[in-house]
Amino acid sequence: MDSIYESGRTGAESMRAVRKRSRAARIRLRRIANAVIFTAGEAIRKRLHRAGYIYNGIRHRSAVGMSRMGIPRMASVLFLAAAALLVISGSIVGVGLQVYVDGTSMGFVSNQSDFENLLTDVENMASEVLGYPYTLDVDVKYQFEMYDRREGLDELEVKHELLMGIDEIEQLYVVSVDGETVGANTDGTAVKSLVDSFLTRERTIDENVRVEFVRNVEVSLEYTDAQNFATISELAKTLSSNIRDEETYTVQEGDTLSAIAAAHGMSLATLQGLNPGVEEIAVGDTVVVNEAIPLMSVQKVSREVYTEGIAHQTEYIYDDTIDEGKRVTSVAGVDGEKQITADVTYVDGKETDREILLEEVLSEPVTEVIKIGTRKKGVATGTYIIPFNGTITSEFGARTYQGSYDFHTGIDFAGASGSAIVASDGGTVSWAGWKGNYGYLVIIDHGDGVQTYYAHCSKLLVTEGELVSQGDTIARVGSTGRSTGPHCHFEVRIDGTAVNPAIYLW
Numbered sequence: 001m002d003s004i005y006e007s008g009r010t011g012a013e014s015m016r017a018v019r020k021r022s023r024a025a026r027i028r029l030r031r032i033a034n035a036v037i038f039t040a041g042e043a044i045r046k047r048l049h050r051a052g053y054i055y056n057g058i059r060h061r062s063a064v065g066m067s068r069m070g071i072p073r074m075a076s077v078l079f080l081a082a083a084a085l086l087v088i089s090g091s092i093v094g095v096g097l098q099v100y101v102d103g104t105s106m107g108f109v110s111n112q113s114d115f116e117n118l119l120t121d122v123e124n125m126a127s128e129v130l131g132y133p134y135t136l137d138v139d140v141k142y143q144f145e146m147y148d149r150r151e152g153l154d155e156l157e158v159k160h161e162l163l164m165g166i167d168e169i170e171q172l173y174v175v176s177v178d179g180e181t182v183g184a185n186t187d188g189t190a191v192k193s194l195v196d197s198f199l200t201r202e203r204t205i206d207e208n209v210r211v212e213f214v215r216n217v218e219v220s221l222e223y224t225d226a227q228n229f230a231t232i233s234e235l236a237k238t239l240s241s242n243i244r245d246e247e248t249y250t251v252q253e254g255d256t257l258s259a260i261a262a263a264h265g266m267s268l269a270t271l272q273g274l275n276p277g278v279e280e281i282a283v284g285d286t287v288v289v290n291e292a293i294p295l296m297s298v299q300k301v302s303r304e305v306y307t308e309g310i311a312h313q314t315e316y317i318y319d320d321t322i323d324e325g326k327r328v329t330s331v332a333g334v335d336g337e338k339q340i341t342a343d344v345t346y347v348d349g350k351e352t353d354r355e356i357l358l359e360e361v362l363s364e365p366v367t368e369v370i371k372i373g374t375r376k377k378g379v380a381t382g383t384y385i386i387p388f389n390g391t392i393t394s395e396f397g398a399r400t401y402q403g404s405y406d407f408h409t410g411i412d413f414a415g416a417s418g419s420a421i422v423a424s425d426g427g428t429v430s431w432a433g434w435k436g437n438y439g440y441l442v443i444i445d446h447g448d449g450v451q452t453y454y455a456h457c458s459k460l461l462v463t464e465g466e467l468v469s470q471g472d473t474i475a476r477v478g479s480t481g482r483s484t485g486p487h488c489h490f491e492v493r494i495d496g497t498a499v500n501p502a503i504y505l506w
């Protein structure tokens, strides 16, 4: 879509010169007085006619399309005889028709029809350039003469002269956009550099940036309607104009961006795209509802390399060791990173397309793992865990305590005061308070006649009736009640009778 420059056959300078010459030749000549007069008999004339060497008289083309046929001219017998001989011999010297247009010689043709066709071509070209049927207004005369075959008529040159003889047509450097002529000037260099300036302002030295016109912009030396002529500054003004100007809307009472978008048949996102940064509107504000479209819209395609995060996935796992309603992150998610190579297209500075060419993962994301608890609170598992991992200072059974026989109904786990005591299994707190020698005591009812005791606590963290799960912190280690130091006295009772907890714990 870049501008294409075509070189013409002649430069601006020589074009002017030719023009002058051609204009001068347009002075209407009377019919040539010294036309060759045929004196040969009808038979010879016919032969020549068959051979295509006879002239057909003077042709006059006027703007109104009038055409008058000339009077037959005669040539001498001698001349014709010589001519016939030369034609047959195939010598470089031949007999042909010298063509005069408005009295100026155009060169030789061998057939009048050749020149007639040339004139038709020129009229067609002129008609195309001007946009209406054009008929040449010239006097054409054919003169039967000897000529050097190597000096035949230069068709392109003659067409050029004829076209340049038309007042309404000039040969200029034409700027066209999508095939439509925008303007034209004689100074090809100035026209090209003007057109190029729309690209150079976007161009960078970065070889990864391609700048081109959105529309098909061309500069070419052409025959064009003289009315297309524009000075370079006029041309600059035209090229800087918009196909469509920016349209704005003034905010009225009660308007919202969504309502304005809907009223203009576009999405809110499109409207926001036209008004970057505009989030709130007030009465009297103007918002763009249609962006300007420059005639010389420039598209920039830039190869860009950048990094982008890769969002991590999240995996959810149901876990029956975690209470219902609780979520535990077991693996923290980490976003990854990738390097992207893309061709980004900007039209008049706004991104319109992004083609991803390459994606390289720099670091893989780490999937976050979240455990979702399904365990019902207060439900016994039937298994038991150590309530406090202290030093066992007294086992279940008969013992001597402070010098006398004693039956120890639990296991003592000694350790630092304030340490956490956890529920050995899930259940319902059936006691949480002071109870004689036990001091501060928690009793958990696990159902089916099974209860666990946690005694001598310094602090109770549950209340009666509360549902607890296995592992929940229920109290702090202490030395309340009949105790000689901080420890957790742990009991398991079946239907009220203390049994050896060791059977359940290990």
Ligand SMILES: [Zn+2]
Binding pocket: 394, 408, 410, 411, 412, 489, 490
């Ligand atoms: Zn004890």
